Amino acid sequence: SQQGEEDPQALSIQEGENATMNCSYKTSINNLQWYRQNSGRGLVHLILIRSNEREKHSGRLRVTLDTSKKSSSLLITASRAADTASYFCATDAGKAAGNKLTFGGGTRVLVKP
């Protein structure tokens, strides 16, 4: 698989349920970021977790990072219809790699009212 692969590719849940998506990557990272993209729109930065962090919370979002497994998860609790979007993880390998982001293919989340 390529750097920053999300799993599952698509997820359909009822409003109020939790949504969990995973991201795996291959190379060493400085940090990992999650972005949301509504259909045909721009990328919205959700949360950043550094390589020395294991868990981070922001509102209804919870992100974990396991650098030994090179994987991260994003949990959205108590989902709402407005959470319907594609979610991307992106890895930043640091200044030596130009601080560029390498994106995964995304998870399409549909929250049904």
Add this chain to the structure above:
Amino acid sequence: EPEVTQTPSHQVTQMGQEVILRCVPISNHLYFYWYRQILGQKVEFLVSFYNNEISEKSEIFDDQFSVERPDGSNFTLKIRSTKLEDSAMYFCASGAGVGGYTFGSGTRLTVV
């Protein structure tokens, strides 16, 4: 909250024509990027720009592409002689060097 502004939001161009996509990054940011997303595919890195020069570029960023920061505020991506396969959303992003990046809302380029 500061924003990255991209213009135009949608550009239609004939194959072989040159296009310039414009971006106004956040004013105190030092790192600037262009990414593209072909419909239904991943967001792909094109080029990063720091200290008035390209710091890294991908294989996609060939001689057809160029970037410029002409006046200290704008950051442009020029595509010479556009091809059909250049049709995509082009995103500009800026960052302070640490932490996350702020992306613009994108320019949808359609080459016909």
